[in-house]
Amino acid sequence: MKKIYRAERVYVHHLHSKTALSNEVLIITSYDYFLQKYDIGLLKKRYAQIILIPHSTEDDYLLSAKVSPLLDKFENIQLVTNPQYDDRNQIIYELIVRKNKSIRINTVYDFCENILRKVYIPEDVSETNPNIDSSLNFGRRIRYPKKLIDITISTSLFFMSLPLWLLSYIMIRFQSVGDVFFYQERVGMKNKNFMCVKFRSMRTDAEKNGASFSKKNDSRIFPFGGFMRMSRIDELPQLINIFKRDISLIGPRPERPVFTETFDETIAYYNVRHNIKPGITGYAQVMYTYGAGVHDARHKLMYDLYYIKKWSIRLEMEIIFKTVLVIFGRKGR
Structure with a gap:
């Protein structure tokens, strides 16, 4: 091409x-x-x-x-x-x-x-899209089936993945000094912050020079940490966040406050994604390649807003299926 x-x-x-x-x-x-x-x-x-x-x-x-x-x-x-x-x-x-x-x-x-199958987001923050309602969110008709999907799949996944929790605990202790779990402040629904929990995949001094996006072949990631990221095992502890009702199984990726403050100012309609709960996985995560920064955040937002606007059980199941493909080493699209 x-x-x-x-x-x-x-x-x-x-x-x-x-x-x-x-x-x-x-x-x-x-x-x-x-x-x-x-x-x-x-x-x-x-x-x-x-x-x-x-x-x-x-x-x-x-x-x-x-x-x-x-x-x-x-x-x-x-x-x-x-x-x-x-x-x-x-x-x-x-x-x-x-x-x-x-x-x-x-x-x-x-x-x-x-x-x-995505929503057009203007490159110029002053430009508008008449098809986007800034109050776009999930009504009861959507919240109830999503909650049922969250509880059913998350509970099943928790018990099925217990051996991976044990393996991760042992390998993190063996390869890197520090806590097994990593807590980080993220922005949730209605711009309320919460503490997101993951298996730690980076060295404890990873942000000694300040907050930054992770990237491919990141030198701050220890060997098993890289495997966890590639297989999404590091995301498993976020099931705890689902049980605490901080996040959903599927939704926009929860970002850090330091980044969302910038995105809110430079990306049109970015704040609309905070009208629903963020998710462990999401439409943007399986449809867009790995990236960081304003350009990639804008492209991911196109998929996030499509998910909010066009939600259906079929779309929900499609995202779950593509996430499984990603976990087992294949591309989500």
């Missing part, structure tokens, strides 16, 4: 598909930052050609000259627009109409939810 460049480096970038189920061409006229590799793979199975047109201040004639030849061999075109950039949308629309092509128009908000 060809690389998708950032908006400031390219004007029009097009991707051909050899496995598309239709002869339709897809044109996206808003920023392409919300598309990741998984999304492109999904779209290439659906559309014969994908044309990405990042928002730019370059000459509109140049835009037409680059896009026009790509449309000649297609009759059916789907145009995905960001209504907050009407000038660019109008130029592309008029170009398609002049060619007498069949056109379907979709907003980037609906396109993300219906096709990519």
Whole structure:
């Protein structure tokens, strides 16, 4: 697959598909930052050609000259627009109409939810998404079945995993000096902080230079700690947090206050994820690759808000299944 460049480096970038189920061409006229590799793979199975047109201040004639030849061999075109950039949308629309092509128009908000199964989060914190209600949360119709799933699966998992608790206790004591359990303040539902408990996977001096995101091949992680992280065994003590009603089995990953304060200021709608309980695993965790920082937090939020907005027992079971795949060494998607 060809690389998708950032908006400031390219004007029009097009991707051909050899496995598309239709002869339709897809044109996206808003920023392409919300598309990741998984999304492109999904779209290439659906559309014969994908044309990405990042928002730019370059000459509109140049835009037409680059896009026009790509449309000649297609009759059916789907145009995905960001209504907050009407000038660019109008130029592309008029170009398609002049060619007498069949056109379907979709907003980037609906396109993300219906096709990519995530909620569009603007890159600019001042931009809005009319499909997001800042009071979005779970009502009783959802809370009760989720609670039943939490109790049933968590209790079963606790008793089934007792040998792993014993193994982890022994190995942590053997490989690293310090406590077996690691307690850390995290932000929960309604922005209330709680103490999250895990098996300790890092040295006790891991944050002597201040709080920081963990990363792949982190030198602060001792050998068995790395195994626990890879297999998610270090998360098992969070079952205690479920029994204490701090978190749920599935939900947005609970972050530390030092990070959420930054994300609240730099990522649109970030605080909406705190309208429900966080979870040990979640939709974002099985759909998005490992990462840290504002860019990754924004992408994960797209999945977290989709989970809140589109919750169903089927989605809940899908996340549990993908989590099992991750634990046993396979990718969740």
